[in-house]
Amino acid sequence: xxxxxxxxxxxxxxxxxxxxxxxxxxxxxxxxxxxxxxxxxxxxxxxxxxxxxxxxxxxxxxxxxxxxxxxxxxxxxxxxxxxxxxxxxxxxxxxxxxxxxxxxxxxxxxxxxxxxxxxxxxxxxxxxxxxxxxxxxxxxxxxxxxxxxxxxxxxxxxxxxxxxxxxxxxxxxxxxxxxxxxxxxxxxxxxxxxxxxxxxxxxxxxxxxxxxxxxxxxxxxxxxxxxxxxxx
Amino acid sequence: xxxxxxxxxxxxxxxxxxxxxxxxxxxxxxxxxxxxxxxxxxxxxxxxxxxxxxxxxxxxxxxxxxxxxxxxxxxxxxxxxxxxxxxxxxxxxxxxxxxxxxxxxxxxxxxxxxxxxxxxxxxxxxxxxxxxxxxxxxxxxxxxxxxxxxxxxxxxxxxxxxxxxxxxxxxxxxxxxxxxxxxxxxxxxxxxxxxxxxxxxxxxxxxxxxxxxxxxxxxxxxxxxxxxxx
Numbered sequence: 511x512x513x514x515x516x517x518x519x520x521x522x523x524x525x526x527x528x529x530x531x532x533x534x535x536x537x538x539x540x541x542x543x544x545x546x547x548x549x550x551x552x553x554x555x556x557x558x559x560x561x562x563x564x565x566x567x568x569x570x571x572x573x574x575x576x577x578x579x580x581x582x583x584x585x586x587x588x589x590x591x592x593x594x595x596x597x598x599x600x601x602x603x604x605x606x607x608x609x610x611x612x613x614x615x616x617x618x619x620x621x622x623x624x625x626x627x628x629x630x631x632x633x634x635x636x637x638x639x640x641x642x643x644x645x646x647x648x649x650x651x652x653x654x655x656x657x658x659x660x661x662x663x664x665x666x667x668x669x670x671x672x673x674x675x676x677x678x679x680x681x682x683x684x685x686x687x688x689x690x691x692x693x694x695x696x697x698x699x700x701x702x703x704x705x706x707x708x709x710x711x712x713x714x715x716x717x718x719x720x721x722x723x724x725x726x727x728x729x730x731x732x733x734x735x736x737x738x739x740x741x742x
Numbered sequence: 743x744x745x746x747x748x749x750x751x752x753x754x755x756x757x758x759x760x761x762x763x764x765x766x767x768x769x770x771x772x773x774x775x776x777x778x779x780x781x782x783x784x785x786x787x788x789x790x791x792x793x794x795x796x797x798x799x800x801x802x803x804x805x806x807x808x809x810x811x812x813x814x815x816x817x818x819x820x821x822x823x824x825x826x827x828x829x830x831x832x833x834x835x836x837x838x839x840x841x842x843x844x845x846x847x848x849x850x851x852x853x854x855x856x857x858x859x860x861x862x863x864x865x866x867x868x869x870x871x872x873x874x875x876x877x878x879x880x881x882x883x884x885x886x887x888x889x890x891x892x893x894x895x896x897x898x899x900x901x902x903x904x905x906x907x908x909x910x911x912x913x914x915x916x917x918x919x920x921x922x923x924x925x926x927x928x929x930x931x932x933x934x935x936x937x938x939x940x941x942x943x944x945x946x947x948x949x950x951x952x953x954x955x956x957x958x959x960x961x962x963x964x965x966x967x968x969x970x971x972x
Contacts, residue, residue, distance in 0.1 A: 526820060526823065526824060528878075532820070583819060583820035583821065584820055585817050585818065585819055585820070585861070586817065586818040586819075586820070586823060587815060587817055587818075588758055588764065588815035588816055588817070588818070589815065591758060591818065591823075592758060596828075596831075598831055598877070599828075599830055599831060604875075604876045604877050604878055605876075605878055629817070643836075644836045644938070645830070645836050646760075646836055646837055706876070
């Protein structure tokens, strides 16, 4: 059995929908590009996905599902719970815009990717420990991993009819970040995913994630920039 | 390889500590009794645990660790995240009392049980869908399961020197409930675990959990339930 690994970067909310889907919601934000990146040697066939100048597959406007991994609920390692901020904890919002439940087009969303029965973890954090409002300090994940068993090949399939067949033992990157690295925090951009939020706390540096004994994932750049989030 | 199953029922907060421990914190509350219940056929040896009139092992005042399951971070099924209310979402509190981090004695805590590398899930929910304040509706777990691989035998060991050896494939209940059933919700009792909480929302019924049920559902009201932190 192979393992498909998906690495998520940038403005992506991992939403557990009321209907039971585990959905990655790419926020539609200025300068951010929703992309799927995979090594050329892992691609079996591409039918219809446009590519940008860097060769990444363009996801804007798509609702992607993945064939070839098990259906069902995802699992979550403690590193994910510890390092991926929760929208309902860092904002006063409680309810998502309704389009997310049905993966329908919305001005707030650039793409959806539905996952299956795999395991989420935080594989890398920013170097600074942060608090959101009065929350306890946390090291924010810069990279979230989803790993699922797969066999032979995996197909990324859009509602619009595009398909991307790849080898199942591949590492795929799903990113929603500016083409050039941006400075500053982006968490306020998640606001548009919430129907009733009036504020979202931005991270305030509270220390370092580099030293000490409780680092459980790798750590890099000191600043906290584009980061994933979870809902609820 | 065997599987140890622990079923948690009642006023118990599942805390991911800053130090990396996955700690079950049994709240000290009126009428509630912190107990470990295991079938007599699964008990290999008891050294020091007192038993109540029903044969359950008393946990009050203890910090329990478990030998015989892997160390490390736990894993959480979606059913756990979906059905176990988070203390930081249902209250305005953000910070636990410091005793919890070190599993030190506290008037707010009846007992601590430290777990290891296993998987949490919701095994059973109450029958009513509820909201906490403005939160989205949820079906609350009435029983939380923790399953861990084990081999041969398991030892529940307290800092005070007591040991309880059970078979590695046993199902153990860790309960913090009143001896007689109660009908009112208890979430406000979790406030004592938080250093800075001024309020905790109580669940308000909004519907039934019958429809999109992913775990077993029972009693209609929402009674004594676990919580998670953060």
